[in-house]
Amino acid sequence: MRTEQPKMIYLKHYKAPEYLIDETHLTFELHDDHTLVHAQLVMRRNPELGAALPPLVLDGQQLELLSVALGDQDLGPGDYQLDDNHLTVQPVSASFTLDTSVRIHPETNTALEGLYKSSGMFCTQCEAEGFRKITYYLDRPDVMSRFTTTLSADKLGYPILLSNGNPVASGPDGDDRHWATWEDPFMKPAYLFALVAGDLWCVEDTFTTMSGREVTLRIYVEPENIDKCQHAMISLQKSMRWDEEVYGREYDLDIFMIVAVNDFNMGAMENKGLNIFNSSAVLARAETATDAAHQRVEAIVAHEYFHNWSGNRVTCRDWFQLSLKEGFTVFRDSGFSADMNSATVKRIQDVAFLRTHQFAEDAGPMAHAVRPESFIEISNFYTLTVYEKGSEVVGMIHTLLGAEGFRKGSDLYFERHDGQAVTCDDFVKAMEDANGVDLTQFKRWYSQAGTPRLAVSEAYDAAAHTYSLTFRQSCPATPDKVEKLPFVIPVSLGLLDSQGHGLALRLQGESGEASTSRVISVTEAEQTFTFVDVPEKPLPSLLRGFSAPVKLSFPYDRDQLMYLMQHDSDGFNRWDATQQLAVQVLQDLITQHQAGTELVMDQRLVKALGTVLGNPELDPAMVTEMLSLPSEAYLTEISEVADVDAIHAAREFARKQLATSLFDTLWQRYQANRAVSKTTEYVAEAEHFARRALQNIALSYLMLSGRPEVLAAAQEQFDHADNMTERLSALAVLVNSPFEAERNAALASFAEQFKDNPLVMDQWFSVQAASPLPGGLARVQALMKHPAFTLKNPNKVRALIGSFAGQNLINFHAADGSGYRFIADLVIQLNATNPQIASRQLAPLTRWRKYDSARQALLKAELERIRGSGELSSDVYEVVSKSLA
Structure with a gap:
């Protein structure tokens, strides 16, 4: 068992x-059984901290030190x-060089951090x-x-030798070896360093920038994957x-490279000029990748490319500011995907x-602010809060300032901070200065954890023709803070009359x-907005486009939700009305199941979805989204105490009812x-994605x-x-069907x-693991023995x-706790080999308080067993300890 707790780090x-x-001058001598790294650092005392020369403390882990020279x-x-984590030397002048040589072992690096080997390739x-x-x-x-x-x-x-920047020289190194030198003209932190050496093929193209420079584009893959790169190349050119x-x-180097790697903890990495990607985020061809995979490749290629400015040219001062680059870049890649x-x-x-x-994360033991105040292991904070919620925060600034104002702010941000490591406050300050606004209260989105709740009530004065909306905001307590100050919540809204007009x-x-859609800012705990010249009591369309990441409540009845589905001019809110109606219907069924009564479904949902399905004018992609019932995971999230069995029974019953009632149209x-x-x-x-x-x-x-046809x-x-x-959709349908022989034949x-x-x-x-048919755990355990599976590969896990x-x-929440065990x-097991992947598998256990008392006890017992299992990595220790606090 761990005898000392990992150290907490505070902003x-x-x-x-x-x-x-x-x-930084680096030389790597790469060998199959070890690697020698020679580093020469040209250093100086930070002039902002005075003339004294304190000890120089360098970070280092799992390094065999061979030599050190100071000047x-x-x-x-x-x-x-x-010691195990640091090398400390005493400089004797304000400017100096430090030379070190170390031996490392990439070939045994299973944590996939630093320099390691994947499928025989150094990366x-x-x-x-x-x-x-x-x-x-x-x-x-x-x-x-x-x-x-x-x-x-x-x-x-290893015929291909790559690193950051532009290639400047290469040549033979004796009879059997060769060398190459790369030079990156831009200042960057060490986390953006990259190296690749392997037997790779590449697809090459070019891009002409807006200033007329021609940039070489290369995607490097293993030879057998050379025919799966074109979609990624097209996506890159579109992104640029x-x-x-x-x-x-505009892109700033002479060459931009992507390398596909099979063993990778993340989706991709934006290293300057040399992006390293999980192969799943690069390789796409119709016969082997789904539409969703094609869209994922397009989005991730864009995300990593956009980092060239929002992350590389302007980077984060410290890891607490991680959302500075990630939230902003997710917002940028979402805008790109929306346009594509x-x-x-x-x-x-x-x-x-x-x-x-993300809402579940906000409500769990690992809840943290977009800019967290503390952490034990930074790898645990590559979270949905930092990325997705961080993107929503940037999106709210965009909503408040408008597209033109936001562009002015981003231009100033890049101009002011090019080549610097800065903070979330610096980003917001650029937006303020470019637009002459005060975003002081808005910055609470960066410092306060949790999902705000926004309750809305209405009042109509028929004599005065006024309509009032009262907003009450609150935010639940989170592990870091109980009391929360009011947020700035931009609410995009419209009012519909009895004819469906705005x-x-x-x-x-x-x-x-006056316009028919507008944004109001809710800034107080309770605030009323009164609209004038309203000739009849309207139906409000609230939070259009999901203009803020909040939990909105308004007492819509089911007929009103059906009306919004038919008439709202905001496409997002039409879908959201469908979801709200479905949630109400499903919650009825959950209650019936818990009471042991016959399940009877509200036919208004059937009628509403039948109308949607039967309308050939609607975008097929929109029809698909409206037909998709709220997931079991979402129904769990919105439950005070999640009844897994009732949720599953209710949703399956509703699906079968819809299938029966709408069979002919479907x-x-x-x-x-x-x-x-x-x-x-x-x-x-x-258009083709939508049809399929x-x-x-x-x-x-x-x-x-169950019909034979x-x-x-x-x-x-x-x-x-x-x-x-x-093909995969048909396989999934067969896997989840009652036709066992046909299912087994298709899988084989x-x-x-x-x-x-x-x-x-x-x-x-994945198709088999997700099947809700009985025996899910046994299937997964059997599949772990399949030759194509290995715990060493994060994609497989x-x-x-x-x-x-x-x-x-x-199946995971089986009443006997077998899924938890x-x-x-x-x-x-993974804690000892790949702590990052181990900690990420803990998420389903961390929300043990969400379930009934019996499951709570089982989940908590497994967390306690992990805590007592031996020396834990800081990654796993942090998640387990916070979950049990």
Whole structure:
């Protein structure tokens, strides 16, 4: 058992670095059984901290120190201090060079941090604190340096040698080895360093920037994947053009490179000029990647490219400011995806994910502010709060300032802070200064954790023709703070009359032209807004476009929700009205199940969705989203005490009712779309994505009927689809069907066809792990023995284990606690090999207080077992200790 607790790190204790590194010169001698790293650091005392020369304390972990030299003086063991985490030397002048040589072992690095090997390729992951596993350094984001990197390796085994910046020289190194030198002209922190060496092929193209410079674009992959890169290349070119047009940001190096790596803890990494990607975020071809995978590749390529400015050219001062780059860049990539596809559907998908997962994070033991005040392990704070909620915070600034004002602010931010490591406050200050506004109260979004609740009530004065909305905001207590001050909550809204038309919105005391949609700012705990010249009592359309990440409550009845579904001019709110209606209906069914009475479903939901399904004028992507009932995970999130069994029974009953009542329309829509698919070549574009999405959700409903013609249709689609979207959807329908023989045949056929494609096999694992049919845990345990599965690969863990615990709630939450024991065993095992992945598997256990007393006891017992299992990594220790606090 751990005998000492890992140290808590606090934002309030931030101190500027005592020393700066102007130049970093690295030489890597790469060998199969070890690597030698020689570092020369050109350093100086930080002039802002005075003339005194305190000891220089460098970060370093798992390094074998071979030599140290300070200037021209070689240092012996008595001239420095060395422990497991630091090398300390005493400078004798304000400017000096420090030379070190170390030996490291990438070939045994299972944590996938620092320099490691993946499928025989050397690669790096240095964010957040991986560089200290490469060499001794000031491994913090506010120490920025110009890097020159030389790599030496066997020329047959590693013909490609890459690093940050531009290539400047290369040549032979004896008979069997060769070398290459890269120079990055831009200052960067160590977390943006990258190195790749391997036997790789590349797809090459170019991009001409808005100033007329030609940039070489290369995507490096293993030879067998060379035919899966074109979509990523097109996505990169689109991203570069979009960033110029929307943000005025031009790329700055002569070359931009992406490398696909099989073993990677994250989705991708924005290293300057040399982005390293999880292969799942690069490789996409119709036969092997779904539409969702194509969209994910497009979004992640954009995200990492956009980091070139929002993260690289301007970086974060310390890791508490992580959302400065991540929240802003998620906002940018969401805007890009909205422009490339359907803006409304993109917003729906983002909000559905936020409400289900980030809201749950806000309500759990790991709740933290967008800019947290403390942490033990920074890897645990690459969270939905920092990314997705951080994006929502940036989006609210955009809403408050408008597109033009936001662009003025971002231009000033990039101009003012280019080449600097800054804070969230600096970002907000640029927005204030560019627009002449005061965002002091707004900054509470960065410092206060939790999801605000916004309760709204109405009052109509028929004689005065006034309509008032009263907003009451509150925020639940979180582990860091009980009392919360009022937020600035921008609420986009409209008022609908009895004909479904938008009314002109003018507040008391206002003059001038009025619009039918506007934004008001709720800044007080309780605040009333009164609209004038309202000829009849309207129906409010609130929080249009989900203009703030809050839990909104307004006493809509079901007929009013149906009215909003039909008439609201805001596409997001039409969908949201559908979701609210479905939630009310499902909660009725949950209550009936708990009471042991016959389940009877409100037919208004059937009627409403039948109208949507039968309207050929509606965007098929929008129809698909409206047909998608709230997930079991979302129903769990909004429950005071989640009854897993009742939630599952209610949702399955509702799906079968819809399938039965709407069978004919679903069948017609399915056949029509499938007929187009048979005669149309696959295209990775929004219109085609929408058609296939509607086709596949229709098939999933139809299979609930158990009719033989639907089984035949699913088999036909599985056997003859020319793309993975339709094939995998048909497989999922068969896997979840009662037709056991056909299910087993399809699984065997799929595995045989794609056994040599790791990413496709991940989808095969995921489909089975997520199936709610009885015996889920036994299936997962059996699949862990499959030759295509390994715990060493994070993608495999996410596909099989993550899908089971995150998507298969009825089996994971089995009453005997077997699912909990399974995850706990896995965490204990992974803790020793890959702590980051281990800590991320803990999430389903952390919300143990959400469930009934019996499950609470079982979940808590597993957390306590993990805590007592031996020496825990700081990653796992932090999550477990906070969950049990």
